[in-house]
Amino acid sequence: MQSISSRAFISAMMVASGLFAQQNLSENYVPLKSQGTLPEVFTQDIKKVVKQDITDLNKSKDNDKNLKSTYFTEANYEIEKIVKSGNTLINDEVSLYLNRLADVLLKNNPTLRNELHIYALKSSVVNAYSYDKGYIFIDLGLIAQAETEAQLAYILSHEISHYTKKHNIQGYVKNEKIDRDHYSGKSYDDKLLEKCQYSKEFESEADLEGFKLFELSNYNFTQAEKAFDVLQYAHLPFELVEFKKSFLETDYFKIPDAYQLKEVSSIKNNANEDDSKSTHPNTAKRKVAIGELIKNRNNSGRVDYILSEKDFMYVRDLARFEMCRLYLKNRDYPNAFYAAYILEQKYPNNQYLAEVISKCLYAISLYDKGDVRYNKDSHLSDGIVGHSEIESYPQQIYFLINKMPANEWTIMSLNYIYRSHKKFPNSVPLNAMADSMFTLIKNVSWGISDFVRTDQKKAAETVVKKDTVVKEIKSKTDMIANIQQERINNNHDTAYYKDIYLDLFMNDKEFVSKFPAASNVEFTPSSGSGFGDYKPSRNNDYVKTEVKRKKKGKKGDNIENNVKIEKVILLEPFYIQIDRAADKIDNLSSDQKQEKLIETVKTIAEKENFQTVALDPGLLTSGDVDKVNDYSVLNDWFFEKFDGDRNSDGVPIFNTDQVENLVKKYGTSYVLKIGIISLKGGRKRTWFYSGIIDLKTNKEVFKLYEVFREKDTRDLINSKIYQTFFELKHGK
């Protein structure tokens, strides 16, 4: 274990070496990455750790040895799983900041401090978690919502108290005892209430114990109370500001007032909600309890910031930028848009924010068109909901999305995206998205004539000969000549968006050359970006929302016959074993089988001389932090790709920028994912999946998905893995 001084020394060295030079957020944002040396949990032999824990347990006099032994096994695997998930940030700016907070809180307790392992978790959820062995994870969603350093410190104190009071193991033992009590005649609800009751007791205890720890530092007591407000309003965005439609307007484009929701709903206060079936007491009760403690204490001289306000604001902004990325990953475009909009008020020239907003606009264009879809398995299971289901100012974004017709949204999106591209010409995603927007416009037969008023056309006619037909647009006069030849739809002559591109038509050669003036202009989008390759599934049809589904092949067939691949990036295979009798996932068995699966895949790939680049947290050394980051990027990419709708081949993955670098780095754009789900107890079932996604085209180029009424035997698994590699190498 490192001592506090050695931790501080390492942090100082990292800062000195430039590893943690603060980002210039006014210009751009680079997503958070893990840094430095990977912690021991990556390289340890978990079986040995579990064995040691159980050996230590057996030396003690304990009545619940069996239960605790199971707990130690499951907890160790669980911790390892979280740390290696790709969502845990290691030695990054936010995690280091959290550790500095812990240093402040525990400056007089170095022993306890050294037991803690504190990490930021890449999740938009507003929560924090304490595990056995001092592992504490704080969601970026929580950090983004925190108002002061002191609030964050109190939340950290709360989590540390869970650890010191051993709530985790006690909770496990208690839960198991309640579940195993078959003879008391208690119903499921009775048992749930009982579990929630003692869980609430643990939470209350952690609140109070946490406060004692918090009190030892010089933080403002009232911030502990306010921390509960953060939790209370966690469902709202990290800030509430009015969304003004002018944000999307230009001198030539004014959005009608009818699209702006003027009055937004008030915010509901659920602080006193019924918490009988909740694991936590309601926030009102918790606030009262802390309020009682504060009442009798002298708060003078106590401060909101001990480290520094600047550092807190910076770290919180990092978390908020990450929220934009996480919302995009979850395909939650309205929230991503709103989060970026809030940050844009502070950082108006930030390229990353322009990219996020552009992605949202583009994605919603595709959503309107029916190509981006959601289903019950999606993170947004209800898709983009109506504004009435949202509270406060974010309603205005939802209102605009739902109110503005699809074609107008597309026109507006191209306007914003193209202008952002001009503002940040070096941005690859903006360039690619602008190209894709031109494709979208072209595919619905929008032409220049749709954006020229009749009187302007007449004016143009006086300049250009009437019989001029220009096939290839090389100049402004060519363009105007073509306008002359196009039919004007007089019904739309007065449409508010008619002038939206006027200045671009007149002054921007690139825009003119790319804009589909008529059907005689061929336009090829840039490729390889993950955006430009997108081809809409239907032409000339904005009205229908139903999309023709891709014709499915025979079950188990490759998606593309005879695809031959010799090198792949191999993502960590997954193995889920469901215990039917217990009606839950058997984590221990799943983890153990996953380890074997990894070995099998590796062995068979080697045997077949198949080139694989393993991006697997189970196969890393302490210096492989880059691979952890790469794994995380690909995991996020997969998460977005397979969020609910499996038939979204070709639809852009918006979390794609970093993937480009991976393709270059590893020399292949093919990513292989293998996974097994098996049922044990009762009827046996095994699901086998192996699939290859081409990161360049976002398409699944190989798929082997089969279901067996069998146990997950070794011969089944070997056979299918071998088949995967064989068919990849030789074609089907």
Add this chain to the structure above:
Amino acid sequence: MRILFILLFTILLTAHGRAQTPGYMGKRFQAGYGLYVGPALRGSTANGRTIFGDGGNAESGSFAFNTTHEAYIEYALTKIIMAGFSVRYYKTAYDNAARIGYTQPNNYYNYNYYSNNYDFSTTGPKGSYSITGLNYSVYFKIYFRNFSAPWGRYFIFGPTLRTYTAKLDTTAMKASITDYSYSGKTLTYTPLYGDTKQHFTTFDFLLGFGRNRILYDHVSLDYGFNVNAVAFLYALSDVSGARSSTAGQLGITEISYIETTAKWRTRGVNRLNAFLKIGYIF
């Protein structure tokens, strides 16, 4: 031999082509030993036992099964097709449940007009005779969807040549005949069975289902059941009373007794079998 040649040719052809066959981890051959077990119902085992006899000389009510031993070699032609060749050996016995037809005795009035029946009664020969059989099969296994040969569930079919040899002790297999209509006299005699060692050949068709598991990546464990289709179709007539009650009067002559009854018996042994094979894949 011709069919073996065709099989060999097919294997060589598919081995050279870039077939879609993965085999099991690249291993396409498997060879091994199989044990087939079928219940000795209305027929005897080699050691003279039967579960439910047919009125013959076997010890009825025993826990009796016929066993067949097999050597096989198989090759994965494609992902779902496996071709194989096997030789099966078995030993059984016929417990002489069937009676022997008689020759009309001269100068005897032997038809009883009152009972509308012949008044002769014959018995089956004493003792039993042994049969050893060798079956040669060329077969194909078609693996079910999602399985890959040689691993998984399959349907098996293919032609089978059954050869078998009956060995008998003619002096021990005496029969008797009683004339009730005239004198009630019983005559014991030695029928004319022919050679003491007789060879026969029959054609049949193998059908079955099985499940092939692979242990430790090299050991194959194959289990299931199969039938000989022709033998199966004869099941009803073979187990009906024809051979015991009426055959004595209407059918089996002394000289055809061994051929007819050996055919019954070998059909019985091969009719339905459960099997367990253990092999090595390479």
